[in-house]
Amino acid sequence: MPKQPDPARRSERSRQAILDATRELVSEVGYAKVSIEAIAARAGVGKQTIYRWWRSKGAVVFDSFLALSDAGEGDLALPDTGDIEADLKAVMRATVAEFADPAFSAPIRALNMEIIGDPGLAAQYLEKLAGPLDEAKKARLRSAQQAGQIAPDADLDLALELLYAPLYQRWLLRSGPLTPEYADALVDLTLKALRPSARP
Amino acid sequence: MPKQPDPARRSERSRQAILDATRELVSEVGYAKVSIEAIAARAGVGKQTIYRWWRSKGAVVFDSFLALSDAGEGDLALPDTGDIEADLKAVMRATVAEFADPAFSAPIRALNMEIIGDPGLAAQYLEKLAGPLDEAKKARLRSAQQAGQIAPDADLDLALELLYAPLYQRWLLRSGPLTPEYADALVDLTLKALRPSARP
Amino acid sequence: MPKQPDPARRSERSRQAILDATRELVSEVGYAKVSIEAIAARAGVGKQTIYRWWRSKGAVVFDSFLALSDAGEGDLALPDTGDIEADLKAVMRATVAEFADPAFSAPIRALNMEIIGDPGLAAQYLEKLAGPLDEAKKARLRSAQQAGQIAPDADLDLALELLYAPLYQRWLLRSGPLTPEYADALVDLTLKALRPSARP
Amino acid sequence: MPKQPDPARRSERSRQAILDATRELVSEVGYAKVSIEAIAARAGVGKQTIYRWWRSKGAVVFDSFLALSDAGEGDLALPDTGDIEADLKAVMRATVAEFADPAFSAPIRALNMEIIGDPGLAAQYLEKLAGPLDEAKKARLRSAQQAGQIAPDADLDLALELLYAPLYQRWLLRSGPLTPEYADALVDLTLKALRPSARP
DNA sequence: GAGTAACCGAGACGGTACGTCATGTCTTTGA
DNA sequence: TCAAAGACATGACGTACCGTCTCGGTTACTC
Numbered sequence: 001m002p003k004q005p006d007p008a009r010r011s012e013r014s015r016q017a018i019l020d021a022t023r024e025l026v027s028e029v030g031y032a033k034v035s036i037e038a039i040a041a042r043a044g045v046g047k048q049t050i051y052r053w054w055r056s057k058g059a060v061v062f063d064s065f066l067a068l069s070d071a072g073e074g075d076l077a078l079p080d081t082g083d084i085e086a087d088l089k090a091v092m093r094a095t096v097a098e099f100a101d102p103a104f105s106a107p108i109r110a111l112n113m114e115i116i117g118d119p120g121l122a123a124q125y126l127e128k129l130a131g132p133l134d135e136a137k138k139a140r141l142r143s144a145q146q147a148g149q150i151a152p153d154a155d156l157d158l159a160l161e162l163l164y165a166p167l168y169q170r171w172l173l174r175s176g177p178l179t180p181e182y183a184d185a186l187v188d189l190t191l192k193a194l195r196p197s198a199r200p
Numbered sequence: 201m202p203k204q205p206d207p208a209r210r211s212e213r214s215r216q217a218i219l220d221a222t223r224e225l226v227s228e229v230g231y232a233k234v235s236i237e238a239i240a241a242r243a244g245v246g247k248q249t250i251y252r253w254w255r256s257k258g259a260v261v262f263d264s265f266l267a268l269s270d271a272g273e274g275d276l277a278l279p280d281t282g283d284i285e286a287d288l289k290a291v292m293r294a295t296v297a298e299f300a301d302p303a304f305s306a307p308i309r310a311l312n313m314e315i316i317g318d319p320g321l322a323a324q325y326l327e328k329l330a331g332p333l334d335e336a337k338k339a340r341l342r343s344a345q346q347a348g349q350i351a352p353d354a355d356l357d358l359a360l361e362l363l364y365a366p367l368y369q370r371w372l373l374r375s376g377p378l379t380p381e382y383a384d385a386l387v388d389l390t391l392k393a394l395r396p397s398a399r400p
Numbered sequence: 401m402p403k404q405p406d407p408a409r410r411s412e413r414s415r416q417a418i419l420d421a422t423r424e425l426v427s428e429v430g431y432a433k434v435s436i437e438a439i440a441a442r443a444g445v446g447k448q449t450i451y452r453w454w455r456s457k458g459a460v461v462f463d464s465f466l467a468l469s470d471a472g473e474g475d476l477a478l479p480d481t482g483d484i485e486a487d488l489k490a491v492m493r494a495t496v497a498e499f500a501d502p503a504f505s506a507p508i509r510a511l512n513m514e515i516i517g518d519p520g521l522a523a524q525y526l527e528k529l530a531g532p533l534d535e536a537k538k539a540r541l542r543s544a545q546q547a548g549q550i551a552p553d554a555d556l557d558l559a560l561e562l563l564y565a566p567l568y569q570r571w572l573l574r575s576g577p578l579t580p581e582y583a584d585a586l587v588d589l590t591l592k593a594l595r596p597s598a599r600p
Numbered sequence: 601m602p603k604q605p606d607p608a609r610r611s612e613r614s615r616q617a618i619l620d621a622t623r624e625l626v627s628e629v630g631y632a633k634v635s636i637e638a639i640a641a642r643a644g645v646g647k648q649t650i651y652r653w654w655r656s657k658g659a660v661v662f663d664s665f666l667a668l669s670d671a672g673e674g675d676l677a678l679p680d681t682g683d684i685e686a687d688l689k690a691v692m693r694a695t696v697a698e699f700a701d702p703a704f705s706a707p708i709r710a711l712n713m714e715i716i717g718d719p720g721l722a723a724q725y726l727e728k729l730a731g732p733l734d735e736a737k738k739a740r741l742r743s744a745q746q747a748g749q750i751a752p753d754a755d756l757d758l759a760l761e762l763l764y765a766p767l768y769q770r771w772l773l774r775s776g777p778l779t780p781e782y783a784d785a786l787v788d789l790t791l792k793a794l795r796p797s798a799r800p
Numbered sequence: 801g802a803g804t805a806a807c808c809g810a811g812a813c814g815g816t817a818c819g820t821c822a823t824g825t826c827t828t829t830g831a
Numbered sequence: 832t833c834a835a836a837g838a839c840a841t842g843a844c845g846t847a848c849c850g851t852c853t854c855g856g857t858t859a860c861t862c
Contacts, residue, residue: 009807009859032317037848046809051850113316115373116309117232122374130375157376158385161366162393166358169365173315174322175330176357185358193362193393209828209838235817246840251819409812409854432717435843446814451845513713515773517632522774530775557776558785561766562793566758569765572772573715574722575730576757585758593762593793609833635822646835651824 005052017043018050022064027103031061031110058114062121065111066128076136084144085191091137092167092183099171099178112172134160151196163190205252217243218250222264227303231261231310258314262321265311266328276336284344285391291337292367292383299371299378312372334360351396363390405452417443418450422464427503431461431510458514462521465511466528476536484544485591491537492567492583499571499578512572534560551596563590610653617643618650622664627703631661631710658714662721665711666728676736684744685791691737692767692783699771699778712772734760751796763790 021042025034036057040047054060079087098104115122137160144150150159166186170176221242225234236257240247254260279287298304315322337360344350350359366386370376421442425434436457440447454460479487498504515522537560544550550559566586570576621642625634636657640647654660679687698704715722737760744750750759766786770776 006806009805011808011858014808035848036850040809044809046807046811047850048810048852049808052807109316112373113313116313116316119374125373126375130373155385158366158382158389161369162362162389165365165369166361169361169368173312173325173330174319175326185355189358189362189393192395193389195392206837209836211839214839236819237817240840244840246838246842247819248821248841249839252838406811409810411813414813436845437843440814444814446812446816447845448815448847449813452812509716512773513716516709516713516716519774525773526775530773555785558766558789561769562762562789565765565769566761569761569768573712573725573730574719575726585755589758589762589793592795593789595792611834614834636824637822640835644835646837647824648826648836649834652834 010053011049014043014045014049015053018045018060019064019067021045022060023068023107026061026064026107026110030106031113034061036060056118058118058121061110061114062124065107066124069129076132078136078140080140080143082147084140084147084149085187087140088163088187088191089184092163092187093180095164095167096178096180096183099167105171109172137164148196150191150194154194159190159194162193163187210253211249214243214245214249215253218245218260219264219267221245222260223268223307226261226264226307226310230306231313234261236260256318258318258321261310261314262324265307266324269329276332278336278340280340280343282347284340284347284349285387287340288363288387288391289384292363292387293380295364295367296378296380296383299367305371309372337364348396350391350394354394359390359394362393363387410453411449414443414445414449415453418445418460419464419467421445422460423468423507426461426464426507426510430506431513434461436460456518458518458521461514462511462524465507466524469529476532478536478540480540480543482547484540484547484549485587487540488563488587488591489584492563492587493580495564495567496578496580496583499567505571509572537564548596550591550594554594559590559594562593563587611649614643614645614649615653618645618660619664619667621645622660623668623707626661626664626707626710630706631713634661636660656718658718658721661710661714662724665707666724676732678736678740680740680743682747684740684747684749685787687740688763688787688791689784692763692787693780695764695767696778696780696783699767705771709772737764748796750791750794754794759790759794762793763787 018039021039022034025038025042034057036047036050039045039057039060040050050060054063078091081087111125115125134157138156141150141154141156141159145152145154145156163186167178167183170178170182176182218239221239222234225238225242234257236247236250239245239257239260240250250260254263278291281287299308311325315325334357338356341350341354341356341359345352345354345356363386367378367383370378370382376382418439421439422434425438425442434457436447436450439445439457439460440450450460454463478491481487511525515525534557538556541550541554541556541559545552545554545556563586567578567583570578570582576582618639621639622634625638625642634657636647636650639645639660640650650660654663678691681687711725715725734757738756741750741754741756741759745752745754745756763786767778767783770778770782776782
C-alpha cells in the first residue's frame with residue numbers, strides 16, 4: 001500500500017520556501033527552464049519533499065501562483081458607477097495595461113501553457129483562479145442587466161467570453177497589438193451585441 | 201563565423217522523413233513526450249541532421265504541421281449561400297466538431313502550446329497558417345458586408361476575433377462545453393453586434 | 401565549490417558491477433573500443449555513477465585492474481633457492497610466458513598505453529601495482545647481495561631496470577622475439593654487470 | 601571493386617599540408633585530442649583526401665613524424681673518440697636532455713602510444729625510424745669491440761637494449777628521474793656487463 | 801518520558817534525453 | 832578525375848534532470 005503523506009505533519013516552512021523559490025525561478029529563467037532540482041536547491045529542501053506533496057512541476061508552479069492570488073484576495077468587485085460602458089472600458093484598459101507588463105505577463109503565460117497541457121490543472125484553475133474573477137465580472141454585468149443596459153435574456157457567460165476571449169487570444173498568441181483603443185472597441189462591440197431589443 | 205549549412209545540399213529525403221516521423225510521434229505520445237532522439241530514430245536520421253536544420257523541437261513540430269497544411273492548401277474559401285448566418289453557423293459547427301476529435305485536437309493543442317512559448321513561432325504561425333485562413337473568413341464577412349448584412353463600417357478583424365476567440369478559449373482552456381448550440385449562439389450574438397444600424 | 405560526492409554513501413554493488421563490466425569489455429573488444437556508455441550498460445548502471453567516481457575511462461580501466469591484483473595479492477615473494485641465477489631465470493622465463501599469452505598481454509598493453517598518456521595514473525600505477533612487485537624483486541636481489549653473489553654496493557633499482565626494461569621494451573614495442581633463451585641471456589648479462597669485484 | 605587511388609595523381613601540396621598540420625596539432629593539443637576533422641580543417645583539405653591516403657589517425661601521425669626525420673637524415677653516426685665509455689656517456693646524457701624537453705618529448709610520447717597499439721605501425725617504426733638509429737649505435741659498439749673494450753662475443757642487440765631500455769622505460773612510465781648521473785651509471789653498469797673476460 | 805512513526809535535508813542511484821563532436825561514407829561542384 | 836567542401840547516419844561524449852530510494856536527524860504524536 002503506497003502510504004499517503006499526512007498533511008497534519010507537513011512543514012509549513014518548507015511549503016512556503018518551495019512556493020517562493022518556484023515563483024522566483026519562474027520569473028528569472030522562465031517556466032520551461034525551471035527544474036524540480038533547482039526549486040529544491042533554491043528552497044533548501046530535499047527533492048522528496050516536493051515529490052511528496054505535488055505531482056508535477058506544473059502543480060508546484062500552479063500552487064505558487066495560487067498562493068500569490070490567495071494572499072491578495074479580498075475585493076474582487078468591479079467598479080459600478082452605473083455606466084456599464086465606462087466601467088467595462090476602465091476594467092478592460094487596466095487588463096490591457098497589465099498584459100503589457102512582462103513581469104506580470106510572463107508568469108501568467110507560463111501558467112497558461114501549463115493549464116493547456118493538463119486538464120487537471122485546468123479544472124483547478126477554473127475553480128480557484130478564473131472562477132471567482134469571472135463571478136465578479138458577471139456580477140457587474142448582472143447589475144447592468146437589472147439597470148436595463150443589457151438584454152434581460154442575455155447569457156452572461158457567453159457575454160463574458162465575447163468580451164475577454166478576443167483580448168486573451170491576442171495576448172496569448174501575440175496576434176495583434178493590445179491598445180486602449182482596442183479595449184474600447186471590444187467593449188463597444190460587445191455591448192452592441194448585448195443591447196436590449198428595441199421596444200416597438 | 202558560425203558556419204551556416206548550405207540549403208542547396210539538403211537531403212529532401214531526410215527532411216520528409218523527419219517531418220513525417222514528427223507528426224506521427226506527436227499524435228502517438230503527445231507533444232511533451234516527443235524527443236528529438238525519438239524523431240531521429242523513427243526517421244532513420246542522425247540527430248545532427250535535425251539540429252542542423254531546426255533550432256528546437258518546437259520548430260520541427262511546427263514545420264511538420266506547416267508541411268501538412270501546405271499539402272492540403274488550395275480552396276480555403278468558405279461557403280457563400282448568401283445567408284451569412286447560415287453559412288457561419290455551418291462553419292462554426294464544423295469547427296466545433298473538429299475540436300471534438302482528439303486525433304485532430306491533440307496536435308493542434310501541442311502546436312498552440314509551442315506557439316505561446318515562442319514569439320518566433322507565433323509570427324510564423326500567423327503568417328503561414330492562421331493568416332490565410334483568417335483571410336478566407338474575412339472574405340466571407342466582406343461579402344456579407346457588401347450584401348448589407350453587416351454594418352459597412354464594421355472592423356472585420358475584430359469581428360473575426362469576436363466570433364472565434366470565445367470558441368478557441370473554451371477549447372484551449374477547457375473552460376466549457378463545445379456544442380453546436382454554443383456555436384449557433386456565438387454566431388447570433390456576433391451578428392447582432394455587427395448588424396447595420398437601423399435606418400430612420 | 402564543486403561539490404564532492406560522499407564516499408560513505410557509495411554503492412558497493414555498483415562499484416563492483418562497473419569494475420567487472422570494465423574488465424570483461426576490455427578483454428572482449430580491446431581498450432580503445434570500450435566506451436563509458438558500454439560499461440554503464442553492461443554493469444546496469446547510470447553513466448553518471450561512473451562519472452561521479454572516476455575522472456576518465458582510463459581511471460576506470462586502471463581501477464578494474466587494480467581491484468584484480470588486490471584480490472590476488474598475498475605472496476609476491478620470489479623463489480629463493482640460494483642460486484640467484486637459476487631463480488632469476490625461472491622468473492624471467494615465466495614473465496616471457498605470460499607476455500606470450502594474449503589474454504594476459506592485451507589488457508596489460510591497454511593499461512600501459514593509458515599510463516603513458518596520464519601522469520596521474522602513472523603515479524598510481526607505480527605506487528599500487530609496480531611498486532610492490534619491484535619491492536619483492538629487490539628483496540630477492542638483496543638476499544643474493546647478502547650471499548655475496550651480487551656486489552655489495554650495487555644499486556638494486558638500477559639492477560632491476562637492467563633486468564626488466566629490455567624485456568618490457570621488446571614486448572611493448574614488439575621490437576624482437578621473446579624467448580626463454582632471451583630471458584636467460586638477459587639474466588646472464590645483468591648478473592655479470594652486478595658481479596662483485598674480484599678480490600686480489 | 602573498391603577502386604584504388606592512383607598514387608601518381610596524388611597532390612603533393614595536399615600531402616605536405618596534411619603532414620604539417622598534423623605535426624602542429626599533435627604539438628599543440630596532444631595526440632589524443634587531435635582529430636582527422638581538425639587536421640583536414642587546418643590543412644585546408646577535404647576529409648576524404650586524408651581517408652584516401654591513410655588508414656587511420658595513427659598512420660597520419662606516424663607519417664608526419666617520419667617525414668620529419670627523413671628530412672633531417674644524414675649523419676646518424678655516433679662520436680668515436682676511441683673511449684667508448686666517454687662516448688656513450690655523452691650520447692646518453694644528450695638523450696636524457698632531449699627527453700627533458702617537452703617540445704621534443706610530447707610528440708615522441710604520442711608516437712610511442714600509437715606504436716604500442718598498432719603492430720603495423722610498430723613494424724614501420726622499427727624499419728624506418730628505430731632501425732637506422734640502432735644500426736648507428738651498434739656501429740659504435742662494434743668499433744669498441746674491435747678495440748677490445750667490449751667482449752668479442754657480446755650480442756650487440758642485447759647490449760643496446762641493456763643500455764637504452766632502462767632509460768626508455770623510466771621516461772615512458774615516468775618511473776624515476778632522468779639525470780645525467782643516471783645516464784652515467786647506466787653506461788658504467790652496461791660496460792661492466794660487456795667487458796671482455798679477464799685473461800689468465 | 802520512551803517509543804515510534806513520519807517528515808525532513810541530503811544526495812546517490814538507474815535512467816532518458818540533451819546538444820556537441822568526431823567518425824567514415826557519400827554526393828556535389830569546380831579545376 | 833581528383834580534390835575541396837560538406838551533408839549524412841552513426842554513436843559516444845559529458846551534463847542536466849527525472850523520479851525513486853536510502854540515509855541520519857529532527858519533530859510530534861502515542862502509550
